[in-house]
Amino acid sequence: NAGVMQNPRHLVRRRGQEARLRCSPMKGHSHVYWYRQLPEEGLKFMVYLQKENIIDESGMPKERFSAEFPKEGPSILRIQQVVRGDSAAYFCASSPPTGGNTEAFFGQGTRLTVV
Amino acid sequence: QQQVKQSPQSLIVQKGGISIINCAYENTAFDYFPWYQQFPGKGPALLIAIRPDVSEKKEGRFTISFNKSAKQFSLHIMDSQPGDSATYFCAARYSGNTPLVFGKGTRLSVIA
Numbered sequence: 001n002a003g004v005m006q007n008p009r010h011l012v013r014r015r016g017q018e019a020r021l022r023c024s025p026m027k028g029h030s031h032v033y034w035y036r037q038l039p040e041e042g043l044k045f046m047v048y049l050q051k052e053n054i055i056d057e058s059g060m061p062k063e064r065f066s067a068e069f070p071k072e073g074p075s076i077l078r079i080q081q082v083v084r085g086d087s088a089a090y091f092c093a094s095s096p097p098t099g100g101n102t103e104a105f106f107g108q109g110t111r112l113t114v115v
Numbered sequence: 116q117q118q119v120k121q122s123p124q125s126l127i128v129q130k131g132g133i134s135i136i137n138c139a140y141e142n143t144a145f146d147y148f149p150w151y152q153q154f155p156g157k158g159p160a161l162l163i164a165i166r167p168d169v170s171e172k173k174e175g176r177f178t179i180s181f182n183k184s185a186k187q188f189s190l191h192i193m194d195s196q197p198g199d200s201a202t203y204f205c206a207a208r209y210s211g212n213t214p215l216v217f218g219k220g221t222r223l224s225v226i227a
Contacts, residue, residue, distance in 0.1 A: 043159065
């Protein structure tokens with residue numbers, strides 16, 4: 001059973017370009033979470049999605065950032081017109097659809113560098 | 116407003132010693148408290164977790180102590196080893212599949 005897969009592992013973008021980060025949850029998981037980690041900082045929640053629905057996007061900047069989790073395929077975090085401050089590690093986590101407290105499994109992250 | 120406060124920021128422990136990391140939370144509605152371990156260049160991995168209806172949970176060399184009245188919980192690593200050198204994050208969550216709220220992390224170095 002493969003874990004949470006994120007790609008690419010490293011992404012370099014020039015200022016003003018678009019960055020697309022992909023996350024394939026663990027098999028059978030229908031809940032996906034995106035977190036951002038700055039150097040020497042903890043993980044900051046960005047957005048929580050279920051299949052075809054955004055459940056909570058309270059941690060995601062209103063401009064330039066968007067996320068989706070289509071019925072088929074991976075979840076995508078899109079950052080338009082990237083700026084230097086977007087440089088960070090972006091982690092995706094997934095959890096199963098059962099109720100109650102369930103463990104969230106993290107991917108290896110995508111390290112975005114904006115030059 | 117930081118909902119989960121973690122200390123210390125960094126910690127150096129001798130091999131064989133006890134590593135202790137502390138966290139405090141504000142929201143009494145949290146009911147799931149995990150600890151994650153992260154190695155450089157890797158994603159966080161769940162180490163151990165506790166719910167507020169128990170005061171202590173032990174798994175091997177790792178123990179969580181939970182003080183509900185003080186809204187504090189801590190991670191104890193017994194017989195610390197160089198391989199334990201990593202960054203440790205405490206977190207908290209409401210019930211169900213809600214997102215985790217993380218502390219800022221503690222960088223642990225275990226020296227021989």
